[in-house]
Amino acid sequence: MKQLLTKSLVWIAYLAVLLILPQIFNSVLAITIFNQMAIAIVFALSYNMLLGQGGMLSFGHAVYFGLGGFMAVHALVMIEFETFYFSIIYIPLIGGLIGLLAAVFIGSFSTHKAGTVFAMISLGIGELVAASSLIFVSFFGGEAGVSADRTYGPPFFGIEFFQDIEIYYLAAGWVFIATLFMYLFTQTPAGRMANAVRDNPERAEFIGYSARKVRFISFCASGFFAGIAGGLFALNYEFITEENLNAVTSGRVLLMAYIGGLGYFIGPIVGAVILTLMNSLLSNYTELWMLYLGIMFVLTVLFLPRGFAGFIMMHRVAWVQKRMQSLVMPYLLTGVPAMITAVSLVAIIEMLHHRGEEFHFLLVTLSSTSVFSWALVLAVAGASIYAVRLSLPRLHSAWEDANKLVDADEDNARP
Amino acid sequence: MSILTLKNVCKRFGETEIIRDVSLDIEKGERHAIIGPNGAGKSTLFHLISGKYALSSGDISFHDQSIANKKPYEIARLGITRSFQVTNIFPRMTVFENIRCGLLWNQKYGYSFWHLLGRQQDLNAKTHALLEEIGLGHRAEIPAGELAYAQQRALELGIAIASGAELIMLDEPVAGMSHSEAENAVALIRKVTEGKTLVMVEHDMNIVFDVADRISVLVYGEIIACDTPQAIRSNARVQEAYLGEVAADA
Numbered sequence A: 001m002k003q004l005l006t007k008s009l010v011w012i013a014y015l016a017v018l019l020i021l022p023q024i025f026n027s028v029l030a031i032t033i034f035n036q037m038a039i040a041i042v043f044a045l046s047y048n049m050l051l052g053q054g055g056m057l058s059f060g061h062a063v064y065f066g067l068g069g070f071m072a073v074h075a076l077v078m079i080e081f082e083t084f085y086f087s088i089i090y091i092p093l094i095g096g097l098i099g100l101l102a103a104v105f106i107g108s109f110s111t112h113k114a115g116t117v118f119a120m121i122s123l124g125i126g127e128l129v130a131a132s133s134l135i136f137v138s139f140f141g142g143e144a145g146v147s148a149d150r151t152y153g154p155p156f157f158g159i160e161f162f163q164d165i166e167i168y169y170l171a172a173g174w175v176f177i178a179t180l181f182m183y184l185f186t187q188t189p190a191g192r193m194a195n196a197v198r199d200n201p202e203r204a205e206f207i208g209y210s211a212r213k214v215r216f217i218s219f220c221a222s223g224f225f226a227g228i229a230g231g232l233f234a235l236n237y238e239f240i241t242e243e244n245l246n247a248v249t250s251g252r253v254l255l256m257a258y259i260g261g262l263g264y265f266i267g268p269i270v271g272a273v274i275l276t277l278m279n280s281l282l283s284n285y286t287e288l289w290m291l292y293l294g295i296m297f298v299l300t301v302l303f304l305p306r307g308f309a310g311f312i313m314m315h316r317v318a319w320v321q322k323r324m325q326s327l328v329m330p331y332l333l334t335g336v337p338a339m340i341t342a343v344s345l346v347a348i349i350e351m352l353h354h355r356g357e358e359f360h361f362l363l364v365t366l367s368s369t370s371v372f373s374w375a376l377v378l379a380v381a382g383a384s385i386y387a388v389r390l391s392l393p394r395l396h397s398a399w400e401d402a403n404k405l406v407d408a409d410e411d412n413a414r415p
Numbered sequence B: 001m002s003i004l005t006l007k008n009v010c011k012r013f014g015e016t017e018i019i020r021d022v023s024l025d026i027e028k029g030e031r032h033a034i035i036g037p038n039g040a041g042k043s044t045l046f047h048l049i050s051g052k053y054a055l056s057s058g059d060i061s062f063h064d065q066s067i068a069n070k071k072p073y074e075i076a077r078l079g080i081t082r083s084f085q086v087t088n089i090f091p092r093m094t095v096f097e098n099i100r101c102g103l104l105w106n107q108k109y110g111y112s113f114w115h116l117l118g119r120q121q122d123l124n125a126k127t128h129a130l131l132e133e134i135g136l137g138h139r140a141e142i143p144a145g146e147l148a149y150a151q152q153r154a155l156e157l158g159i160a161i162a163s164g165a166e167l168i169m170l171d172e173p174v175a176g177m178s179h180s181e182a183e184n185a186v187a188l189i190r191k192v193t194e195g196k197t198l199v200m201v202e203h204d205m206n207i208v209f210d211v212a213d214r215i216s217v218l219v220y221g222e223i224i225a226c227d228t229p230q231a232i233r234s235n236a237r238v239q240e241a242y243l244g245e246v247a248a249d250a
Helices: A002-024 A028-053 A062-080 A088-110 A115-133 A164-186 A189-199 A201-206 A211-237 A247-260 A267-285 A289-303 A307-313 A316-320 A325-353 A371-403 B042-050 B072-078 B095-104 B121-133 B149-162 B179-192 B205-211 B229-233 B236-249
Strands: A358-361 A364-367 B002-013 B016-027 B031-035 B057-062 B080-082 B167-171 B197-201 B214-219 B222-227
Touching: A002 A028, A002 A164, A028 A164, A028 A189, A028 A211, A028 A247, A028 A267, A062 A088, A062 A115, A062 A211, A062 A247, A088 A115, A088 A164, A088 A211, A115 A247, A164 A189, A164 A211, A189 A201, A189 A211, A189 B095, A201 A211, A201 B072, A247 A267, A247 A289, A247 A307, A267 A289, A267 A307, A316 A371, A325 A358, A325 A364, A325 A371, A364 A371, B002 B042, B002 B197, B016 B042, B016 B197, B016 B214, B016 B222, B031 B042, B031 B205, B042 B072, B042 B080, B042 B167, B042 B197, B072 B080, B080 B149, B095 B121, B095 B149, B121 B149, B149 B167, B149 B179, B179 B205, B205 B229, B214 B229, B214 B236, B222 B229, B222 B236
Parallel strands: B031 B197, B031 B214, B080 B167, B167 B197
Antiparallel strands: A358 A364, B002 B016, B002 B057, B214 B222
């Protein structure tokens, strides 16, 4: 009962955050970013149904997102020409159904095996669909893509969706519903057996479940929600191109889910938020943001294999035992120099990138031809690396202390 | 009355014949042990019955219905369950989830994505009861991969019996256990297979002679004897082929 209450509170908090965010950050840029986040969250969560929950590594998840998005744009056009006439709030559902349809068809042969076979098929299908988008021009619109106008539909309680903020609230509603249903899916027999098949497909067969059928169900559900994300994309941008169903988009959703943390339901949400922020904010400051993204991915794989959500969850023991405060100072002592190291390394990369030109970097002007610039960044980098090395042992021992169990024997500590 | 019948079962991998013309009747309610030297084909025989491998020739029937070349999950649904020589659980899921997954098909949930498992009180109560029965009640919420070895074996047994199957096949259930762990495991096996049919492969002769009603001796893919423990002990061929060397070792 208490557990149910806690869970409900989490969901209410989630809804509240979705609703209040644009009131706090209400600039045009902020709303644009929030809309991108909303799309990314649904898309990344749907991807995690495959990889995190079902153990299926897909390199072609953008197919379901893109097909859903294309159909959604076409639906908007049909509303415009009054072939059909319904409120655009239902558009994401159309995207979802198309995603589901595509997943039923493709999943019927691709879910036979997990592992490398599945990954290769997903890659092949991804390339195939991306290539056909330039062949079937009437549906995909060639390189220019297809576009529509979302404001022709019947007003929804007087809202005509001229403004991005209106789209935001529509998207937020869909994000909440989609998140809730994807979470509930994990709590059903089909969702739990997806975990079982991920862990051990052979054992799952010997308790009466066809691993293939279990994968197929997850795959279809995942395609459905990816299509919903595609529908949200169509509503937000009012156009869609081949780029939205090719390997770049497929790769990005993999990064989101991985950086956020595959093992946790909340992980892809964290990843979607981080990557959208990097994408929109970092790209204003540097042309190299993709490089930094790549470095961040590699560092995550190496040092945080369970993603950012995993990093947060690592602190559970310390939190439960109320020892978080003992970690604050060690974190600052290591974290601040580590940040400075990162910044100085970024400075070096930027200097190499801006060969010979002067450019502003934080408080200083740097140039790769200036000896002073090199001396400065190398000195800062060296000093901060030294500081990190000095402080690491302290962080290490503080971590050990914070995670020490009150009872040495874990077995007895449990009721 | 026989529950499981093997008729002239053969299994070849390429040119190599692993199982040669095996015929065997398992009686309903008996505890049947299959023994034999390493490489005799005991595990292969299990894989054939449970559907992991396809037969090369011959037939296997369960309740007089042929199960030859059926898929593992189809055979499992008919009421044959098994454990594995190497621990075979769902390591990243909790102990509780492991057992509950084992119960799902038998409790008619199928591939449902419209039931919320948290609300299935009957199912969850059954899961807890089974956890208590196998002695893992206090470990319910930890990931199965973190259990100690003997506990993982108990969990695997739990997953196997959760299906409610009539025929339980255990492949070396006490291998790698200490003496006291093995004793506990045997007591547990006796308890949970009460009123059911048990077929097990085991190397520990004390346990085999203690538990089994009948013993089949498999040597180089052939059953050379199938009889009560007393008769097997005094069987000259078995002595020669197998037990003699074990006795000599001991």
